[in-house]
Amino acid sequence: MTLGETQALFHELVTGEADPDDERLERVFRGSGELATYERIGIYRGMYRARLVDALRETFPNLVRFLRDDHFTDLGEAYLRRHPSEHHDIGRFGRRLAAFLLRHPDPARPDLADLAALEWARNEVFFAAESAAAAPETLAALPPESAGAARLEMAPSLRVLSLAHDALALWRRLEGGEPPFPPIPGPSAAAVWRRGFEVFHCSLPLHEAAGLKAALRGASLAEVCSHFANRPDPSAEAHGALAGWFAEHWVARVRAPGC
Amino acid sequence: MALRRLELGHGIGLRTKHFARFEAEASPVEWVEAVAENFMAEGGRPIALLEKVRRDTPVAIHGVSLSIGGSDPLSDVYLRDLRRLVSRIEPALVTDHLCWGTYRRKYVHDLLPLPYTEESLAHVAGRVSAVQDLLGRQILLENPSTYVAFQESTLTEWEFLAELSQRADCGILLDVNNVYVSAHNLGFDPLAYLDGIPPDRVGQFHLAGHSNKGRYLLDSHDGPVAPPVWNLYREALRRFGRVPTLVEWDERIPPLEAVVAESRLAAAVEADELAPALREAS
Numbered sequence: 150m151t152l153g154e155t156q157a158l159f160h161e162l163v164t165g166e167a168d169p170d171d172e173r174l175e176r177v178f179r180g181s182g183e184l185a186t187y188e189r190i191g192i193y194r195g196m197y198r199a200r201l202v203d204a205l206r207e208t209f210p211n212l213v214r215f216l217r218d219d220h221f222t223d224l225g226e227a228y229l230r231r232h233p234s235e236h237h238d239i240g241r242f243g244r245r246l247a248a249f250l251l252r253h254p255d256p257a258r259p260d261l262a263d264l265a266a267l268e269w270a271r272n273e274v275f276f277a278a279e280s281a282a283a284a285p286e287t288l289a290a291l292p293p294e295s296a297g298a299a300r301l302e303m304a305p306s307l308r309v310l311s312l313a314h315d316a317l318a319l320w321r322r323l324e325g326g327e328p329p330f331p332p333i334p335g336p337s338a339a340a341v342w343r344r345g346f347e348v349f350h351c352s353l354p355l356h357e358a359a360g361l362k363a364a365l366r367g368a369s370l371a372e373v374c375s376h377f378a379n380r381p382d383p384s385a386e387a388h389g390a391l392a393g394w395f396a397e398h399w400v401a402r403v404r405a406p407g408c
Numbered sequence: 409m410a411l412r413r414l415e416l417g418h419g420i421g422l423r424t425k426h427f428a429r430f431e432a433e434a435s436p437v438e439w440v441e442a443v444a445e446n447f448m449a450e451g452g453r454p455i456a457l458l459e460k461v462r463r464d465t466p467v468a469i470h471g472v473s474l475s476i477g478g479s480d481p482l483s484d485v486y487l488r489d490l491r492r493l494v495s496r497i498e499p500a501l502v503t504d505h506l507c508w509g510t511y512r513r514k515y516v517h518d519l520l521p522l523p524y525t526e527e528s529l530a531h532v533a534g535r536v537s538a539v540q541d542l543l544g545r546q547i548l549l550e551n552p553s554t555y556v557a558f559q560e561s562t563l564t565e566w567e568f569l570a571e572l573s574q575r576a577d578c579g580i581l582l583d584v585n586n587v588y589v590s591a592h593n594l595g596f597d598p599l600a601y602l603d604g605i606p607p608d609r610v611g612q613f614h615l616a617g618h619s620n621k622g623r624y625l626l627d628s629h630d631g632p633v634a635p636p637v638w639n640l641y642r643e644a645l646r647r648f649g650r651v652p653t654l655v656e657w658d659e660r661i662p663p664l665e666a667v668v669a670e671s672r673l674a675a676a677v678e679a680d681e682l683a684p685a686l687r688e689a690s
Contacts, residue, residue: 150560152527153479159520160511179557181595184623189556189593192624193518200517234515237473237486238445276449306451346453 150177163193164233201229201242208243209268211323212261227253240276243269260314260332264323267316270308270341271348277306282398288370288391295406297371301364301394302402306343309353309361311336317352342399356380357390361399411546411579411611414500416466416652418675423657426664427457435465436668439500441654444471447497448489455496462497468612468654469494471504473515474539476549477522477532478508487542494543501612501652503548503581506532506569523558524568529575536576548579548611553586553618553627555593564596566604579611582648584641585633589618589625598640602647610648615641615674616656630659632670638677645681653678 150158158177161167169187180186202225206213213221228249234242247269250262282304291299315333322329338358341350353361360376377387394400417438422430424446429436440461447454447469461467473486494502507519522528540547549572551565563571573580582605591598617631633641633655644651655671 151479152477152523152525152531155523155558155560156479156508156511156520160514160516163516163518163520164514177559179559179561181557184555184593186556188623192555192626193520197516197518204517234517235513237483237489237515238448239515239517240446276452276454278450343452346456 159190159193162190163197165194165198165230169194198226198229201234201239202226204239204242205246208240208272209246209265211268211320212265214323214326215258215261215264215319215329224250240272243272258332259334260316260319263310263312263314263316264319266310266312267320267339267341267350270310270339271350274306274308274341274343275346275348277304277343280304280306280401283395283400283402285392285395287403288395291403291405297369297374298406299370300367300404301370301373301400302404303361303365304342304399304401307361307365307399308341309358309365310339310341311358312339313337315352317350320350340399342397344398356386360387360390361394364394364400409546409577411548411573411609413611414466414652415650416468416500418671418678419466419468419652419654420667420671421470421654421656421658422458422461422467423661424454425661426667427453429664430461431457435461436664437465437671439466439468439652439654441468441470441656442497442499444469444490444493444504445473448493458497462499466500467497468501468503468652469497469499471502472519473509473517474504475508475510476504476535476539477506477528478510479531480510480513482535482538483510483513487539491543494545501548501581502543502545503550503579503612505552506549506565506572507552519552521552521554521556521558522568524561524563524565526562529563529568529571533572533575536572536578540576540578546578548581549573550581550583550614551586551590553583553589553593555624557594564601564604565590566601570604570606570609573606573609578609580605580609581612581614582610582644582651583614583616584644585614585616585618585637586627588634588637588640589627592625599643602640602643605648607648610651613641613644613648613651613653614656615653615670616658628659629656631657633674641674641677642681645678649685650678650682 174186178186180189205225232245247262247266250265338353339350340353356376360373363373374387377383380386419437419439422440422442447458505519509516587598587601615633616629619626619628653674657667
């Protein structure tokens with residue numbers, strides 16, 4: 150066998166794609182003493198599953214609290230079978246768990262996908278790059294005729310989530326060690342960000358979340374503000390929201406037209 | 409080119425559980441080892457802490473995902489992140505494992521053993537050279553703990569490592585606990601292993617705890633160094649002399665003081681073992 154063929158078999162055995170009693174086992178591997186070859190392979194197989202599910206446990210502590218250990222292990226192993234790790238950082242293994250839960254929802258708890266999305270975002274911003282915070286005066290200093298074409302460069306440690314349930318309330322209950330509410334359906338949005346080394350999240354009005362998402366996409370300030378157009382006082386609300394974004398250090402830089 | 413052995417003394421692994429202590433205080437040990445993948449993110453607390461620690465204390469960057477023995481091409485993304493980390497930290501040592509851990513770009517996050525053949529040797533030596541060229545420095549490869557061997561192996565692990573270190577001009581991170589665990593699990597003589605390692609290639613020792621699972625030993629890093637591993641460490645010191653030594657503790661991690669105490673115990677064992685040689689030299 151070539152090195153590649155040997156590793157293909159080993160990989161199949163470790164990940165469970167091949168059975169431990171595969172007839173190739175004894176031809177390729179060698180044990181000694183009282184431990185059979187399939188038991189030796191089983192050590193690697195057990196560690197593979199345990200290590201990756203443990204990585205998920207660290208990333209999704211409140212999902213673990215909700216599901217309890219056994220059910221979380223079942224979920225983690227099902228997820229692992231569908232989405233083997235594709236990144237050298239094991240901490241990134243859970244990046245598709247929220248989407249997996251959306252595709253395979255627990256009918257009684259469809260809000261778990263949103264909880265996973267929130268926990269993943271909290272994990273992601275923890276490791277995001279540092280950035281400067283733009284001063285609010287930067288915006289005020291723009292000439293009025295060009296302000297609409299300016300663009301906001303948002304902090305790399307900011308995420309905006311669109312949710313189908315109130316995952317923030319569920320997260321808060323679980324974080325506090327309290328029993329969870331039944332699912333609270335309804336579209337909602339949340340911002341997740343880091344200040345120093347501390348991670349925060351808060352709910353956002355849907356129009357503000359849409360404006361923030363536009364800013365994250367690099368849209369012009371005019372387009373960002375257009376998401377407030379249907380509000381009772383669009384200008385005041387847009388200004389109020391923008392002031393909040395600067396105050397929370399979500400804006401790293403203001404790029405004037407032509408810059 | 410020979411391996412220049414550094415005088416780092418005794419260190420411990422930098423683990424999340426102890427971050428707050430390292431943030432607030434000076435390093436309690438002579439050097440620390442950081443698992444590369446845990447510090448590759450562009451921002452956040454881990455890399456900020458590592459930069460702080462690095463200002464006063466030598467750091468070794470210890471990778472677990474290079475997959476130097478893998479049949480997949482080396483990952484450009486991994487090498488980019490590793491190179492960025494190495495440039496940022498300027499570590500005293502860059503190390504990884506003699507193993508593989510990816511197949512068709514899927515990571516198993518384990519240190520899987522290789523068949524020790526001429527094919528593997530040529531494959532790994534070429535990849536080590538490529539990595540060293542990219543980083544512009546030598547790397548050290550660590551012997552893995554193993555639970556299974558291969559029918560087609562024609563070399564022992566120590567023969568493989570010795571030859572690899574010459575061909576690729578790399579160093580050896582000799583994990584004394586791994587030698588002991590693999591020797592027990594695969595039925596070879598750990599002293600023969602030590603005898604087969606070229607002393608001038610050994611640039612670092614690892615010590616760690618293991619668990620006795622009845623019919624095999626598990627390299628669990630979840631407790632103090634076991635007595636027979638201390639004995640093997642003494643044997644290693646006799647053969648290789650004073651080598652930068654690091655205590656790893658990754659599961660059921662105790663308070664910082666306990667890990668530091670284990671590192672100081674290693675320093676005491678080293679002093680005790682090397683004292684006659686030092687007296688003779690002076």
